[in-house]
Amino acid sequence: xxxxxxxxxxxxxxxxxxxxxxxxxxxxxxxxxxxxxxxxxxxxxxxxxxxxxxxxxxxxxxxxxxxxxxxxxxxxxxxxxxxxxxxxxxxxxxxxxxxxxxxxxxxxxxxxxxxxxxxxxxxxxxxxxxxxxxxxxxxxxxxxxxxxxxxxxxxxxxxxxxxxxxxxxxxxxxxxxxxxxxxxxxxxxxxxxxxxxxxxxxxxxxxxxxxxxxxxxxxxxxxxxxxxxxxxxxxxxxxxxxxxxxxxxxx
Amino acid sequence: xxxxxxxxxxxxxxxxxxxxxxxxxxxxxxxxxxxxxxxxxxxxxxxxxxxxxxxxxxxxxxxxxxxxxxxxxxxxxxxxxxxxxxxxxxxxxxxxxxxxxxxxxxxxxxxxxxxxxxxxxxxxxxxxxxxxxxxxxxxxxxxxxxxxxxxxxxxxxxxxxxxxxxxxxxxxxxxxxxxxxxxxxxxxxxxxxxxxxxxxxxxxxxxxxxxxxxxx
Numbered sequence: 207x208x209x210x211x212x213x214x215x216x217x218x219x220x221x222x223x224x225x226x227x228x229x230x231x232x233x234x235x236x237x238x239x240x241x242x243x244x245x246x247x248x249x250x251x252x253x254x255x256x257x258x259x260x261x262x263x264x265x266x267x268x269x270x271x272x273x274x275x276x277x278x279x280x281x282x283x284x285x286x287x288x289x290x291x292x293x294x295x296x297x298x299x300x301x302x303x304x305x306x307x308x309x310x311x312x313x314x315x316x317x318x319x320x321x322x323x324x325x326x327x328x329x330x331x332x333x334x335x336x337x338x339x340x341x342x343x344x345x346x347x348x349x350x351x352x353x354x355x356x357x358x359x360x361x362x363x364x365x366x367x368x369x370x371x372x373x374x375x376x377x378x379x380x381x382x383x384x385x386x387x388x389x390x391x392x393x394x395x396x397x398x399x400x401x402x403x404x405x406x407x408x409x410x411x412x413x414x415x416x417x418x419x420x421x422x423x424x425x426x427x428x429x430x431x432x433x434x435x436x437x438x439x440x441x442x443x444x445x446x447x448x449x450x451x452x453x454x455x456x457x
Numbered sequence: 458x459x460x461x462x463x464x465x466x467x468x469x470x471x472x473x474x475x476x477x478x479x480x481x482x483x484x485x486x487x488x489x490x491x492x493x494x495x496x497x498x499x500x501x502x503x504x505x506x507x508x509x510x511x512x513x514x515x516x517x518x519x520x521x522x523x524x525x526x527x528x529x530x531x532x533x534x535x536x537x538x539x540x541x542x543x544x545x546x547x548x549x550x551x552x553x554x555x556x557x558x559x560x561x562x563x564x565x566x567x568x569x570x571x572x573x574x575x576x577x578x579x580x581x582x583x584x585x586x587x588x589x590x591x592x593x594x595x596x597x598x599x600x601x602x603x604x605x606x607x608x609x610x611x612x613x614x615x616x617x618x619x620x621x622x623x624x625x626x627x628x629x630x631x632x633x634x635x636x637x638x639x640x641x642x643x644x645x646x647x648x649x650x651x652x653x654x655x656x657x658x659x660x661x662x663x664x665x666x667x668x669x670x671x672x673x
Contacts (some may be wrong), residue, residue: 283500285582292580302575306594306671319589348671361575368579394596445597 215274216241216372216403217361218355224257231257232268233427239372244404246414246435249424250450257300257408259376262405263294276371292320295365301357302351303364309336310345313364320368323396328367335363339393339437341394355386359393366397373397375406411454415439423447460639461646464632471628472650478545478614478624479654483607485550488527490557495587497562508558515555520616523548528620545624547616553610560602564595597669604662608655625650 215238218261224232231254239245247255260266262273264280264287273280275294281287303312313332317323323331336342341352341357349357358378365373375394379387391413398404398417414421414435421438423431425446431438440450461468496508515523527548530540538544568591576586596603618627629647633640 263578265578287575288580288582290580291578294578296575298571298575300569300571302569302571304572304575304590306597316581316590319585320580350671364575364579384515 209348214240215236216276217244217405218272219258219262219272220272222258222261222268222273224254224261224266224268232261232429235271235429237422237429239403239405241371241403243399243419244398244402244406244417245420245422246329246418247405247407247412247424247449248409248414248421249430254427255424256376259374259405259407262374263291263296265296273426288320292316292368293371295368295370297358297361297365297373297375297378299377301349301354301361301381303360305349305355308346308348308361308436309341309352310351312360315369316368332363332367333365336360339363340389353386354382355389358382358386358390362390362393362397372403372405375404375408377407377409379408379410411439423450425450458642459577460632460636460642461649464636464646466641467628467632468625468646468650471623471647472653473624474623475611475614475625475650476654478542478549478617478622479607479611482546482549482553482614483585485486485546485551486557486606486610487603489550490554491561492590493554493558494561494565495592497558498565498591500583512558514554515552516559520552520613521619524616524620527551536557538586541617541621545614545620549610549614549617552613556606556609557603560599560606561592561595563602564597564599567598568594576611594671597666597671600662600666601670604658608658611654611658612651622624644670 211394217239219237222232222235223230231355235258237245247258249255257266262275264273264283275290278290281290303309304315307315310329310332313335314325314328317328317331318325326369333342333345336345339362341359341363343357344352344356345359349360352360378394379390382390387410391410394404394406394413395417406413406418418435421431421433421435422429423438423442423444430444431442431447438447439451442451493508493511496504497512499505521525524545528544531544531547532538572590572594573586576590581589614624615626617624618630623631625647629643636643
Protein backbone atom coordinates (compact mmCIF):
# COMPACT_ATOMS: atom_id res chain seq x y z
CA UNK A 207 0.00 0.00 0.00
CA UNK A 208 2.74 2.43 0.91
CA UNK A 209 4.95 1.69 -2.06
CA UNK A 210 4.53 4.53 -4.51
CA UNK A 211 4.87 4.52 -8.25
CA UNK A 212 5.46 8.21 -9.08
CA UNK A 213 3.93 8.10 -12.56
CA UNK A 214 0.80 6.64 -11.10
CA UNK A 215 -0.02 9.58 -8.82
CA UNK A 216 -3.20 11.60 -9.33
CA UNK A 217 -2.00 14.26 -6.91
CA UNK A 218 1.68 14.74 -6.32
CA UNK A 219 3.56 17.23 -4.20
CA UNK A 220 7.27 17.44 -4.65
CA UNK A 221 9.56 19.39 -2.29
CA UNK A 222 6.82 21.93 -1.53
CA UNK A 223 7.69 24.84 0.76
CA UNK A 224 5.65 27.74 2.03
CA UNK A 225 6.27 30.55 4.49
CA UNK A 226 3.95 32.99 6.21
CA UNK A 227 6.50 35.71 6.86
CA UNK A 228 8.91 34.13 9.35
CA UNK A 229 6.76 31.06 9.85
CA UNK A 230 7.74 28.04 7.76
CA UNK A 231 4.30 26.40 7.39
CA UNK A 232 5.13 23.73 4.82
CA UNK A 233 8.58 22.18 5.02
CA UNK A 234 9.74 20.18 2.05
CA UNK A 235 6.47 18.29 1.60
CA UNK A 236 6.50 15.19 -0.59
CA UNK A 237 3.21 13.37 -1.05
CA UNK A 238 1.71 11.19 -3.75
CA UNK A 239 -1.92 10.20 -3.84
CA UNK A 240 -2.98 7.55 -6.33
CA UNK A 241 -6.30 7.27 -8.06
CA UNK A 242 -8.94 5.84 -5.75
CA UNK A 243 -6.86 6.33 -2.66
CA UNK A 244 -8.23 7.92 0.52
CA UNK A 245 -5.55 9.80 2.40
CA UNK A 246 -6.35 11.27 5.80
CA UNK A 247 -4.12 14.08 7.04
CA UNK A 248 -4.03 14.53 10.79
CA UNK A 249 -1.93 16.52 13.19
CA UNK A 250 -2.11 19.19 15.87
CA UNK A 251 -3.46 22.68 15.07
CA UNK A 252 -0.94 24.81 13.28
CA UNK A 253 0.82 21.80 11.83
CA UNK A 254 0.15 23.00 8.28
CA UNK A 255 -2.39 20.38 7.31
CA UNK A 256 -5.06 22.84 6.17
CA UNK A 257 -2.49 24.86 4.26
CA UNK A 258 -1.37 21.66 2.54
CA UNK A 259 -4.95 20.88 1.55
CA UNK A 260 -5.59 24.40 0.24
CA UNK A 261 -2.31 24.47 -1.66
CA UNK A 262 -3.46 21.51 -3.76
CA UNK A 263 -6.02 23.64 -5.62
CA UNK A 264 -3.92 26.75 -5.20
CA UNK A 265 -6.18 28.60 -2.79
CA UNK A 266 -2.80 29.00 -1.08
CA UNK A 267 0.23 29.70 -3.23
CA UNK A 268 3.48 27.95 -2.50
CA UNK A 269 7.00 29.42 -2.42
CA UNK A 270 8.74 26.54 -4.19
CA UNK A 271 8.28 22.93 -5.16
CA UNK A 272 5.92 21.33 -7.65
CA UNK A 273 2.29 20.31 -7.25
CA UNK A 274 0.78 18.21 -10.00
CA UNK A 275 -2.80 17.10 -10.54
CA UNK A 276 -3.14 14.16 -12.91
CA UNK A 277 0.38 14.81 -14.22
CA UNK A 278 -0.27 18.53 -14.87
CA UNK A 279 1.52 21.16 -12.88
CA UNK A 280 -0.75 23.76 -11.21
CA UNK A 281 -0.80 26.80 -13.52
CA UNK A 282 -0.70 30.46 -12.49
CA UNK A 283 -3.95 32.19 -11.52
CA UNK A 284 -6.14 32.53 -14.62
CA UNK A 285 -8.24 30.52 -17.06
CA UNK A 286 -6.03 27.42 -16.95
CA UNK A 287 -6.11 27.27 -13.19
CA UNK A 288 -9.89 27.71 -13.17
CA UNK A 289 -10.15 24.76 -15.57
CA UNK A 290 -7.98 22.61 -13.36
CA UNK A 291 -9.88 23.58 -10.22
CA UNK A 292 -13.08 22.33 -11.83
CA UNK A 293 -11.53 18.85 -11.59
CA UNK A 294 -10.67 19.22 -7.91
CA UNK A 295 -13.63 19.25 -5.53
CA UNK A 296 -13.20 21.15 -2.31
CA UNK A 297 -15.22 20.99 0.89
CA UNK A 298 -14.55 23.66 3.51
CA UNK A 299 -14.81 23.73 7.27
CA UNK A 300 -17.34 26.57 7.09
CA UNK A 301 -19.39 25.04 4.22
CA UNK A 302 -19.28 28.27 2.18
CA UNK A 303 -22.54 27.63 0.37
CA UNK A 304 -23.49 30.59 -1.80
CA UNK A 305 -25.71 32.49 0.62
CA UNK A 306 -27.93 34.14 -2.02
CA UNK A 307 -28.61 30.97 -4.02
CA UNK A 308 -31.00 28.11 -3.27
CA UNK A 309 -29.65 24.68 -2.40
CA UNK A 310 -30.41 23.48 -5.93
CA UNK A 311 -28.72 26.52 -7.50
CA UNK A 312 -25.69 26.01 -5.30
CA UNK A 313 -25.23 22.60 -6.90
CA UNK A 314 -26.14 23.53 -10.48
CA UNK A 315 -24.20 26.79 -10.74
CA UNK A 316 -20.84 25.14 -11.46
CA UNK A 317 -22.11 22.65 -14.07
CA UNK A 318 -24.12 25.39 -15.85
CA UNK A 319 -21.64 28.28 -15.72
CA UNK A 320 -18.33 26.43 -15.80
CA UNK A 321 -19.10 23.30 -17.78
CA UNK A 322 -21.84 24.78 -19.97
CA UNK A 323 -24.33 22.00 -19.23
CA UNK A 324 -28.01 22.76 -19.91
CA UNK A 325 -30.15 23.79 -16.96
CA UNK A 326 -32.53 20.84 -17.34
CA UNK A 327 -29.69 18.37 -17.25
CA UNK A 328 -27.87 20.15 -14.43
CA UNK A 329 -31.10 20.23 -12.37
CA UNK A 330 -31.60 16.51 -12.91
CA UNK A 331 -28.03 15.65 -11.90
CA UNK A 332 -28.17 18.00 -8.93
CA UNK A 333 -31.40 16.49 -7.63
CA UNK A 334 -29.89 13.01 -7.89
CA UNK A 335 -26.84 14.19 -5.94
CA UNK A 336 -28.93 15.94 -3.31
CA UNK A 337 -31.02 12.79 -2.87
CA UNK A 338 -27.83 10.80 -2.54
CA UNK A 339 -26.58 12.97 0.34
CA UNK A 340 -30.07 12.96 1.88
CA UNK A 341 -31.19 16.57 1.39
CA UNK A 342 -33.28 16.29 -1.78
CA UNK A 343 -36.36 17.76 -0.10
CA UNK A 344 -34.40 20.92 0.85
CA UNK A 345 -33.66 21.88 -2.77
CA UNK A 346 -35.73 25.11 -2.93
CA UNK A 347 -34.48 26.48 0.42
CA UNK A 348 -31.67 28.93 1.08
CA UNK A 349 -28.51 27.72 2.85
CA UNK A 350 -29.24 29.61 6.08
CA UNK A 351 -32.45 27.58 6.50
CA UNK A 352 -30.49 24.32 6.78
CA UNK A 353 -28.58 22.83 9.70
CA UNK A 354 -24.80 22.73 9.57
CA UNK A 355 -24.75 19.04 8.78
CA UNK A 356 -27.21 19.50 5.95
CA UNK A 357 -25.25 22.46 4.58
CA UNK A 358 -22.05 20.46 4.58
CA UNK A 359 -23.73 17.60 2.72
CA UNK A 360 -24.95 20.12 0.15
CA UNK A 361 -21.39 21.41 -0.12
CA UNK A 362 -20.25 17.86 -0.88
CA UNK A 363 -22.97 17.54 -3.52
CA UNK A 364 -21.89 20.87 -5.02
CA UNK A 365 -18.32 19.63 -5.36
CA UNK A 366 -19.43 16.26 -6.75
CA UNK A 367 -21.60 17.96 -9.38
CA UNK A 368 -18.40 18.99 -11.17
CA UNK A 369 -17.47 15.29 -11.44
CA UNK A 370 -14.05 15.93 -9.90
CA UNK A 371 -11.06 13.61 -10.19
CA UNK A 372 -10.18 14.19 -6.57
CA UNK A 373 -11.97 15.61 -3.55
CA UNK A 374 -10.28 17.73 -0.90
CA UNK A 375 -11.87 18.00 2.54
CA UNK A 376 -10.54 20.73 4.81
CA UNK A 377 -11.76 19.81 8.31
CA UNK A 378 -15.29 19.14 7.04
CA UNK A 379 -16.77 18.33 10.45
CA UNK A 380 -14.90 20.77 12.70
CA UNK A 381 -17.64 23.43 12.61
CA UNK A 382 -20.46 20.96 13.27
CA UNK A 383 -22.39 20.10 16.38
CA UNK A 384 -21.47 16.58 17.57
CA UNK A 385 -24.79 15.04 16.57
CA UNK A 386 -24.33 16.20 12.99
CA UNK A 387 -20.83 14.93 12.46
CA UNK A 388 -21.87 11.39 11.63
CA UNK A 389 -24.32 12.33 8.90
CA UNK A 390 -21.45 14.05 7.06
CA UNK A 391 -18.94 11.30 7.76
CA UNK A 392 -21.41 8.68 6.48
CA UNK A 393 -21.59 10.49 3.16
CA UNK A 394 -17.80 10.65 3.02
CA UNK A 395 -17.39 6.98 3.88
CA UNK A 396 -19.87 6.10 1.15
CA UNK A 397 -17.89 8.23 -1.27
CA UNK A 398 -14.65 6.50 -0.28
CA UNK A 399 -16.27 3.09 -0.85
CA UNK A 400 -17.30 4.14 -4.33
CA UNK A 401 -13.67 4.68 -5.19
CA UNK A 402 -13.37 8.49 -5.07
CA UNK A 403 -9.85 9.78 -4.61
CA UNK A 404 -9.93 11.79 -1.39
CA UNK A 405 -7.59 13.89 0.69
CA UNK A 406 -9.19 14.56 4.05
CA UNK A 407 -7.86 16.87 6.73
CA UNK A 408 -9.70 15.92 9.89
CA UNK A 409 -9.64 15.30 13.60
CA UNK A 410 -12.04 12.39 13.26
CA UNK A 411 -9.88 9.38 14.06
CA UNK A 412 -12.85 7.07 13.62
CA UNK A 413 -13.12 8.14 10.01
CA UNK A 414 -9.39 7.62 9.51
CA UNK A 415 -9.62 4.08 10.87
CA UNK A 416 -12.71 3.22 8.90
CA UNK A 417 -12.14 4.77 5.49
CA UNK A 418 -8.50 5.74 5.03
CA UNK A 419 -6.00 3.83 2.94
CA UNK A 420 -3.23 5.93 4.39
CA UNK A 421 -2.80 8.28 7.30
CA UNK A 422 -0.42 11.20 6.95
CA UNK A 423 0.65 12.71 10.24
CA UNK A 424 1.89 16.30 10.12
CA UNK A 425 3.59 18.35 12.78
CA UNK A 426 5.40 21.66 12.54
CA UNK A 427 4.89 21.88 8.77
CA UNK A 428 6.44 18.49 8.06
CA UNK A 429 5.06 15.10 7.19
CA UNK A 430 6.26 13.03 10.12
CA UNK A 431 4.56 9.72 9.32
CA UNK A 432 2.84 8.27 6.28
CA UNK A 433 1.42 4.83 6.94
CA UNK A 434 -1.65 2.60 6.90
CA UNK A 435 -4.20 3.54 9.57
CA UNK A 436 -3.72 0.26 11.36
CA UNK A 437 0.02 0.67 11.57
CA UNK A 438 -0.22 4.34 12.51
CA UNK A 439 -2.77 3.96 15.31
CA UNK A 440 -1.37 0.76 16.85
CA UNK A 441 2.30 1.27 16.25
CA UNK A 442 3.27 4.91 15.66
CA UNK A 443 6.97 5.26 15.00
CA UNK A 444 7.80 8.87 15.86
CA UNK A 445 7.65 10.27 19.36
CA UNK A 446 5.60 13.22 18.07
CA UNK A 447 2.90 10.92 16.72
CA UNK A 448 2.91 8.90 19.94
CA UNK A 449 2.57 12.10 21.92
CA UNK A 450 -0.31 13.31 19.69
CA UNK A 451 -2.17 10.03 19.92
CA UNK A 452 -1.74 9.76 23.67
CA UNK A 453 -3.32 13.19 24.10
CA UNK A 454 -6.33 12.08 22.09
CA UNK A 455 -6.85 8.96 24.15
CA UNK A 456 -6.67 10.50 27.61
CA UNK A 457 -10.26 11.79 27.41
CA UNK B 458 -48.84 80.29 -1.85
CA UNK B 459 -50.50 81.67 -4.96
CA UNK B 460 -47.17 82.00 -6.66
CA UNK B 461 -46.76 78.20 -6.61
CA UNK B 462 -50.19 77.54 -8.10
CA UNK B 463 -49.85 80.23 -10.73
CA UNK B 464 -46.50 78.87 -11.86
CA UNK B 465 -47.34 75.19 -11.58
CA UNK B 466 -46.50 74.46 -15.23
CA UNK B 467 -43.01 75.94 -14.76
CA UNK B 468 -42.51 73.92 -11.58
CA UNK B 469 -43.65 70.72 -13.23
CA UNK B 470 -41.34 71.43 -16.15
CA UNK B 471 -38.37 71.93 -13.81
CA UNK B 472 -39.40 68.94 -11.73
CA UNK B 473 -39.48 66.67 -14.77
CA UNK B 474 -36.07 67.91 -15.90
CA UNK B 475 -34.61 67.26 -12.45
CA UNK B 476 -36.19 63.82 -12.43
CA UNK B 477 -34.76 63.13 -15.88
CA UNK B 478 -31.25 64.26 -14.91
CA UNK B 479 -31.39 62.22 -11.69
CA UNK B 480 -32.68 59.02 -13.24
CA UNK B 481 -30.32 59.01 -16.22
CA UNK B 482 -27.28 60.07 -14.18
CA UNK B 483 -28.24 57.61 -11.45
CA UNK B 484 -28.31 54.70 -13.89
CA UNK B 485 -24.98 55.67 -15.46
CA UNK B 486 -23.42 56.22 -12.02
CA UNK B 487 -24.61 52.81 -10.76
CA UNK B 488 -23.16 51.06 -13.78
CA UNK B 489 -19.89 52.99 -13.89
CA UNK B 490 -19.49 52.94 -10.10
CA UNK B 491 -19.95 49.15 -9.98
CA UNK B 492 -17.40 48.74 -12.76
CA UNK B 493 -14.99 50.97 -10.83
CA UNK B 494 -15.49 48.85 -7.72
CA UNK B 495 -14.90 45.68 -9.77
CA UNK B 496 -11.72 47.21 -11.16
CA UNK B 497 -10.64 48.06 -7.63
CA UNK B 498 -10.69 44.40 -6.56
CA UNK B 499 -9.46 42.94 -9.86
CA UNK B 500 -6.19 41.02 -10.10
CA UNK B 501 -4.90 43.50 -12.69
CA UNK B 502 -2.78 46.18 -11.02
CA UNK B 503 -3.38 48.82 -13.73
CA UNK B 504 -7.16 48.55 -13.28
CA UNK B 505 -6.84 48.82 -9.52
CA UNK B 506 -4.63 51.86 -9.91
CA UNK B 507 -6.99 53.57 -12.34
CA UNK B 508 -10.01 52.96 -10.13
CA UNK B 509 -8.27 54.18 -7.01
CA UNK B 510 -6.93 57.33 -8.67
CA UNK B 511 -10.27 58.15 -10.26
CA UNK B 512 -12.20 57.72 -7.02
CA UNK B 513 -9.68 59.72 -5.00
CA UNK B 514 -9.65 62.65 -7.40
CA UNK B 515 -13.37 62.83 -8.15
CA UNK B 516 -14.54 62.20 -4.61
CA UNK B 517 -12.30 64.89 -3.20
CA UNK B 518 -13.10 67.75 -5.58
CA UNK B 519 -16.26 69.87 -5.66
CA UNK B 520 -19.07 68.90 -7.99
CA UNK B 521 -18.89 72.36 -9.58
CA UNK B 522 -15.48 71.45 -10.98
CA UNK B 523 -16.93 68.32 -12.58
CA UNK B 524 -19.63 70.51 -14.14
CA UNK B 525 -17.06 73.02 -15.29
CA UNK B 526 -15.06 70.25 -16.98
CA UNK B 527 -18.11 68.77 -18.66
CA UNK B 528 -19.68 72.05 -19.77
CA UNK B 529 -16.62 74.15 -20.58
CA UNK B 530 -13.47 72.05 -20.93
CA UNK B 531 -14.91 69.11 -22.89
CA UNK B 532 -16.34 71.33 -25.68
CA UNK B 533 -12.92 73.00 -26.03
CA UNK B 534 -11.38 69.55 -26.46
CA UNK B 535 -13.79 68.99 -29.34
CA UNK B 536 -16.49 67.09 -27.45
CA UNK B 537 -19.52 69.20 -28.24
CA UNK B 538 -23.16 68.57 -27.47
CA UNK B 539 -26.42 70.12 -28.62
CA UNK B 540 -27.83 70.48 -25.11
CA UNK B 541 -26.34 71.36 -21.77
CA UNK B 542 -28.29 68.45 -20.28
CA UNK B 543 -25.70 66.12 -21.75
CA UNK B 544 -22.91 67.95 -19.97
CA UNK B 545 -24.93 67.86 -16.75
CA UNK B 546 -25.48 64.11 -17.07
CA UNK B 547 -21.77 63.53 -17.73
CA UNK B 548 -20.77 65.61 -14.72
CA UNK B 549 -23.34 64.08 -12.36
CA UNK B 550 -22.63 60.50 -13.45
CA UNK B 551 -18.86 60.91 -13.26
CA UNK B 552 -19.08 62.53 -9.83
CA UNK B 553 -21.63 60.17 -8.30
CA UNK B 554 -19.93 57.03 -9.64
CA UNK B 555 -16.94 57.66 -7.37
CA UNK B 556 -19.18 57.46 -4.32
CA UNK B 557 -21.06 54.44 -5.66
CA UNK B 558 -17.71 52.72 -6.24
CA UNK B 559 -16.71 53.20 -2.62
CA UNK B 560 -20.07 51.94 -1.36
CA UNK B 561 -19.90 48.84 -3.57
CA UNK B 562 -16.31 48.21 -2.51
CA UNK B 563 -17.33 48.22 1.14
CA UNK B 564 -20.07 45.76 0.21
CA UNK B 565 -17.55 43.52 -1.56
CA UNK B 566 -15.40 43.57 1.55
CA UNK B 567 -18.38 42.51 3.65
CA UNK B 568 -18.87 39.27 1.69
CA UNK B 569 -17.05 36.46 3.54
CA UNK B 570 -13.88 35.40 1.74
CA UNK B 571 -15.09 31.78 1.81
CA UNK B 572 -17.76 32.68 -0.78
CA UNK B 573 -15.09 33.59 -3.33
CA UNK B 574 -12.95 30.58 -2.38
CA UNK B 575 -15.87 28.23 -2.89
CA UNK B 576 -16.64 29.81 -6.26
CA UNK B 577 -13.02 29.57 -7.37
CA UNK B 578 -12.80 25.98 -6.21
CA UNK B 579 -15.61 24.91 -8.55
CA UNK B 580 -13.66 26.39 -11.43
CA UNK B 581 -15.15 29.85 -11.88
CA UNK B 582 -13.07 32.55 -13.53
CA UNK B 583 -12.52 35.85 -11.73
CA UNK B 584 -15.23 37.59 -13.76
CA UNK B 585 -17.74 34.86 -12.87
CA UNK B 586 -16.81 34.85 -9.19
CA UNK B 587 -17.39 38.60 -9.13
CA UNK B 588 -20.57 38.80 -11.19
CA UNK B 589 -22.32 35.62 -9.96
CA UNK B 590 -21.26 35.37 -6.34
CA UNK B 591 -19.65 38.48 -4.89
CA UNK B 592 -21.51 41.44 -6.45
CA UNK B 593 -25.04 40.03 -6.01
CA UNK B 594 -24.33 39.67 -2.30
CA UNK B 595 -22.36 42.89 -2.00
CA UNK B 596 -25.02 45.05 -3.68
CA UNK B 597 -27.71 43.82 -1.29
CA UNK B 598 -25.74 44.91 1.74
CA UNK B 599 -25.05 48.40 0.42
CA UNK B 600 -28.59 49.45 -0.47
CA UNK B 601 -28.89 51.97 2.41
CA UNK B 602 -25.64 53.85 1.63
CA UNK B 603 -26.44 53.57 -2.07
CA UNK B 604 -29.79 55.31 -1.59
CA UNK B 605 -28.05 58.03 0.43
CA UNK B 606 -25.80 58.61 -2.55
CA UNK B 607 -28.75 58.70 -4.95
CA UNK B 608 -30.61 61.18 -2.73
CA UNK B 609 -27.48 63.33 -2.76
CA UNK B 610 -27.44 62.99 -6.54
CA UNK B 611 -30.99 64.34 -6.82
CA UNK B 612 -30.02 67.38 -4.76
CA UNK B 613 -26.67 67.77 -6.50
CA UNK B 614 -28.48 68.02 -9.82
CA UNK B 615 -29.40 71.57 -8.74
CA UNK B 616 -25.87 72.61 -9.73
CA UNK B 617 -26.98 72.09 -13.33
CA UNK B 618 -29.17 75.17 -12.84
CA UNK B 619 -25.99 77.23 -12.86
CA UNK B 620 -24.96 75.68 -16.18
CA UNK B 621 -27.92 76.71 -18.33
CA UNK B 622 -30.12 73.68 -17.56
CA UNK B 623 -33.55 74.86 -16.48
CA UNK B 624 -34.20 72.15 -13.90
CA UNK B 625 -36.07 72.59 -10.65
CA UNK B 626 -33.58 74.85 -8.93
CA UNK B 627 -32.96 76.94 -12.05
CA UNK B 628 -36.72 77.33 -12.44
CA UNK B 629 -36.95 78.38 -8.81
CA UNK B 630 -34.32 81.04 -9.32
CA UNK B 631 -36.14 82.45 -12.35
CA UNK B 632 -39.43 82.50 -10.46
CA UNK B 633 -37.76 84.19 -7.48
CA UNK B 634 -36.43 86.91 -9.75
CA UNK B 635 -39.84 87.42 -11.29
CA UNK B 636 -41.70 87.35 -7.97
CA UNK B 637 -39.49 89.34 -5.63
CA UNK B 638 -42.33 89.68 -3.11
CA UNK B 639 -42.89 85.94 -2.75
CA UNK B 640 -39.39 84.46 -2.71
CA UNK B 641 -40.12 82.41 0.39
CA UNK B 642 -43.09 80.68 -1.22
CA UNK B 643 -41.18 80.12 -4.44
CA UNK B 644 -38.49 78.27 -2.48
CA UNK B 645 -41.07 76.32 -0.48
CA UNK B 646 -42.42 75.14 -3.83
CA UNK B 647 -38.93 74.12 -4.97
CA UNK B 648 -38.31 72.22 -1.75
CA UNK B 649 -41.66 70.45 -2.07
CA UNK B 650 -40.84 69.13 -5.51
CA UNK B 651 -37.41 67.90 -4.37
CA UNK B 652 -39.08 66.07 -1.50
CA UNK B 653 -41.43 64.52 -4.02
CA UNK B 654 -38.44 62.62 -5.41
CA UNK B 655 -36.22 62.06 -2.39
CA UNK B 656 -38.74 60.94 0.25
CA UNK B 657 -40.22 58.10 -1.87
CA UNK B 658 -36.65 57.11 -2.74
CA UNK B 659 -35.94 56.56 0.96
CA UNK B 660 -39.09 54.47 1.44
CA UNK B 661 -38.30 52.50 -1.67
CA UNK B 662 -34.86 51.75 -0.21
CA UNK B 663 -36.36 50.34 2.99
CA UNK B 664 -38.70 48.20 0.98
CA UNK B 665 -35.99 46.81 -1.27
CA UNK B 666 -33.64 46.27 1.63
CA UNK B 667 -36.15 44.09 3.43
CA UNK B 668 -37.01 42.19 0.24
CA UNK B 669 -33.48 41.22 -0.76
CA UNK B 670 -31.83 40.73 2.61
CA UNK B 671 -29.89 37.47 2.79
CA UNK B 672 -29.61 35.43 5.92
CA UNK B 673 -26.26 33.96 6.90
